[in-house]
Amino acid sequence: MITAVRKPMEEIIACVSPYDRILLVGCNECVSVCSAGGRKEVALLSSALQMHFLKQGKTIEIREMTLERQCDPEYVEELVNYMDGADAVLSMACGCGVQTIAARFREKPVFPAVNTTFMGASERQGVWSERCQGCGDCVLGITGGICPIARCSKRLLNGPCGGSTKGKCEIDANVDCAWQLIWDRLKALGLEKRIEDVIEAKDWRTSRDGGPRKIVREDLAS
Amino acid sequence: MKTESRLEKVLASGALAVTSECGPPRGALPEKVREKAGMLRGCVDAINVTDNQTAMVRMSSWAAGILIKQMGLDPVLQMVTRDRNRLAMQADIIGAYSLGINTMLCLSGDHPKFGDHPMAANVHDIDSVQLIQMVVKMRNEGKFQGGKDIDHPPKMFVGAAANPFADPFELRVMRLAKKVKAGADFIQTQCIYNLDKFETWMEGVRQRGLHEKVYILAGITPIKTAGMARYMKNRVPGMDVPDAIVKRMESVPKEQQPEEGIRIAVESIQRLKEVEGVSGFHIMAIEWEEKVPEILEKSGLLPRPEP
Amino acid sequence: MTDIFEPEIVAFCCHYCAYTAADMAGSKRISYPPNVKIIRVPCTGKVDAIHIMKALEKGADGVYVAGCLEGDCHFKTGNLRAAQRVRRVKALLEEIGFDSRRVEMILMSAGMGERFAQTAREFTEKIRELGPNPIRSAIQEQARRAAG
């Protein structure tokens, strides 16, 4: 899923201060699962903003909406009836959701209320960690199912580096060394020999380096 | 001979080679480079010039290397994959070679987090193994990494680093094998304090005949103070400083600690000279270059051969 | 008329401990301030951050969540989760410059009638010292405007 964390209140407040009527829009997908921008977080943010402005003697109108999927124009269309009553939109979805709203409602200022952070998985209740960088040419098949691009601090394809210590990365004793994990997994799979195969320099064209990416499925596209 | 490298010639002659290193200054004064390199004149076969070591901005490795070259000495161009992509690296390699630098060392580099620009982008377009491959391809095939021909290709003698002490230990010989497979000509190791562990590693290296495919230079860093020993033991990732070394440094009064550190370095060299497969030494006397001649003299590594 | 500030306090009380303790206090005639409005919940784990926030937003001067002693939760860890949520609300309040001492988590067992009463007294006193919820006057102003 795509993970996010709420921005500091100070930053959010600074964005919305000039406006009186805010449409606060959450998303029911990823940001809801990682408790950053679902219905509950929308309610909480709305309440905190109300209290902040009331304290200043200002009353603002906040309308709360949580869409099924904010990165999908079909759902974003549901906002159409509420836009006239809003001076600005505050979105708690990931950057994709914010941009879908901005593209649809060109004349309305849209502010992100969260920092979109990474594509990750849930480790346990309340803990998420990065797992994939969407490089466009997945190597998990040769690295024992552990991504060196997203999980090695130097995205080494031929790791580990000399800084790997007791299974942890040189940058932080709380970060697992991806290459230790890869090595352990290759061993478990009986594929130790693989560690000596030189993985060739990556073609980054499939990644962000090739420019913004797009998927067109002829069979589905209208 | 694959290259014009003096280091290659010394190694090929069968003599124990000696390299040392010079960290370029954090500013534009060429004298600083000349001063440090000058201390090493006549003592070493080549001088490594570090590349933004510990992720701190310094004079570029190739520029400092050229200053050293102009003194009639032999620089080893260190290159980390952290700061530039493959275009910039190949451009620098050609440029350095055009000015007479013919030996280099391929590294991935410390993470920016450790330096003075922790906010910098961490490039790693390719990694150190792929960098070895790239430089070897430039030399042997006369081709850029992207596949096109190079008009007058650079012929670099290619080195790589090995850390026999990092984890997982069982993988350390395989790591070396991989760098050899990628085409490394010589290896400079991490500083060695745990000699037993190093010898165990060398045993594994010999078992696979790797010492016959690559020259291994054992890394030596003299310790100045007990505090430095403790710091390296506890704080530097991938460094193995046994308690016995820390205790030995602590056992002498502060003013005698530098001497003791040099004694340890000399004893280590003497013991490692006897290890089959060790082709020479890489002395990293960080901000203590003036002691290198003394260490080498006491270890019987002077005078240097004229290849 | 001189205004004597009588705080309005909302206490979310777990059915299995604090609520029973309040009952006991009542039957034993141990008095506690009428300022405390008790809301019975099946478990403090049921109290969401938004419930606490809404109470404050509507003008409550203080809110506390009273759950079972550690290890005694009828639903295993509801009380611990409640404590985490209270911490989260306090952090959010700090971020908007709102005194987070207006919100607390309190633990007690069903038999602690006296502790319930004492807690209610102490919390009320603390809030009395902190003064009215700073948004109260704004809310009253709003209501006046709506009416007029």
Ligand code: SF4
């Ligand atoms: S290799 Fe690429 S696509 Fe596969 S998990 Fe890693 S970043 Fe994602």
Ligand code: SF4
């Ligand atoms: S320690 Fe491991 S995860 Fe960290 S940079 Fe080195 S190889 Fe990558």
